Amino acid sequence: MITAERKPLEELIEYIKPFKRILLLGCNECVTVCAAGGRKEVGLLASGLQMAMLKNGSNIEIRQHTLERQCDPEYVEELVPMIDSADAVMSMACGCGVQQVAMRFKDKPVFPAVNTTFMGASERQGVWAERCQGCGNCLLGLTGGICPIARCAKQLMNGPCGGSTGGKCEISNDVDCAWQLIWDRLKALGLQDRYLDIIPAKDWRSGGGSGPRKIIREDLAE
């Protein structure tokens, strides 16, 4: 999922200060799962903003709405009946959702309420860790299902480096050495010989190196 974290209240207040009627949007997808911008977080932020603004002497009107998926235009269309009654929109979705709303309603200021952080997986309740950087050419088949792009601090194609000690990365004792994990897993699978294959230097064009990326499925695109 795409993970995110709420921005500090102070920053959000600065955004909405000049406006009276705010439409606060959540998204039912990734940001709900990582507890950053779902229906519950929208309610919590609405109460917080309302109180903080009231304390600063201004009374604002906040309307809350959570879309099924904010990165899809058909769901964003749901906002048509409520958009006119808002002076500005604040979105708790990831950057894709914020941009989708901004693109659809060109005359409304749209502000992000969260910092979109990374593509990650849930390690345990309340803990999410980065697992994918969307490099566009997946290597997991060569590396025992562990990604050296997302999980090695140096993004080494052929590791580990000299900074790997006791299975940990030199940047922090809390970070596992991805290449140690890869080696351990290949060994457990009896696939050690794959470790000897040299993975060539990565072509980063598929990873955003040649500008913004787009997928066009001819069979689906209209």
Add this chain to the structure above:
Amino acid sequence: MEKFEPVIVAFCCHYCAYTAADMAGSLRLPYPSNIKIIRVPCSGKVDAQHIVTAFEKGADGVFVAGCLEGDCHFKSGNARAARRVEFVKKYLEEIGIESERLEMVNMSAGMGHRFAQVATEITQKIRNLGPSPVRTTMAQ
């Protein structure tokens, strides 16, 4: 100036604090009428939103009362509640409300005296803090 009487919302677990409040009543122990009890099936049922809404609606103080450590009827609801209370305390500070207005307390069903004592102490603490900034602004 009119004497300030705080409104304090107490989220009380059915299995401990709610029964303790009942016990305090049976024992004829006095405790301030400022405490407005909301019975919950477990302190772990209390969401951050419930606490924040209480403040938004004008509460001057909130406490969440759960079972003694290790005694939760649902195993770990009270520990979760304690973590949630800590989270909301930080959020309240961000909003500009003193985090001392929110507290997590633990007791067992038989602790009628403790309930009365906690209720009295918290009421006094909130009285000293004065009305919540939200309530003050709402009144103006």
